[in-house]
Amino acid sequence: MFALFAVIASFGIGNMTQGNSISGALHATFYIPTWITEIVITVLACNNRDYIICIFYNPRMGISWRKSILELGCTQTLNLVCSFSDIANALMAIPNLICMLILxxxxxxxxxxxxxxxxxxxxxxxxxxxxxxxxxx
Missing domain, CATH: 1.20.5 (Single alpha-helices involved in coiled-coils or other helix-helix interfaces)
Incomplete structure (x- = not known):
């Protein structure tokens, strides 16, 4: 369970908050809509030849969760992104606390x-x- 929650937390803490920071800064400074930043960042993050397919689905790798989380972070509010990160951290801590009680x-x-x-x-x-x-x- 800890490993699963750690993977979830790594997406929420890393990609979502970075995408949100970039899109928020570009929107505040240059008035670029967040959805445009989302598309540009997602295309740049793809390391596949078929960029448009990679945004939604990559047949060799399965669903591209990293890109989906990045897209979600670009378009959501900072409060929602931080709440997701906090929840993911709490979920990661629960198995640790249970094991500490057992041991x-x-x-x-x-x-x-x-x-x-x-x-x-x-x-x-x-x-x-x-x-x-x-x-x-």
Whole structure:
């Protein structure tokens, strides 16, 4: 589930927000409609000879999800694009949180086992600092 949500998040965080930023800047500066920016960016993003077919469907690669998400990001509001990115990040975090809850007992045991080494390092560091302070005096 984490891998699936990570893929969804990578499209939403990367392509949608970049497409939205580019189309928004061009619209605000040069009054270019966002749908024109969408078409130009999508054509430039295609690495296939059949650019128009690549925008909608590439028979060798299946549906071109990357281009579809890019197109969606160019024409939507920034609020919608950021909301999609936030939802994708939250979905990616859910499997992590579940696994942390399941493994919390093992993690606590490992921390307790390692705590003595941390205490020893802290004691050694403090004694070194005290030695250094005494040498300076």
């Amino acid at each position: 919390s007992k093992e993690v606590a045991q490992d921390i307790k086992a390692f705590q003595t080494e941390i205490d020893n390092r802290h004691t050694e560091k403090c004694s070194e600092q005290n030695t250094y302070v005494q040498d300076v005096k």
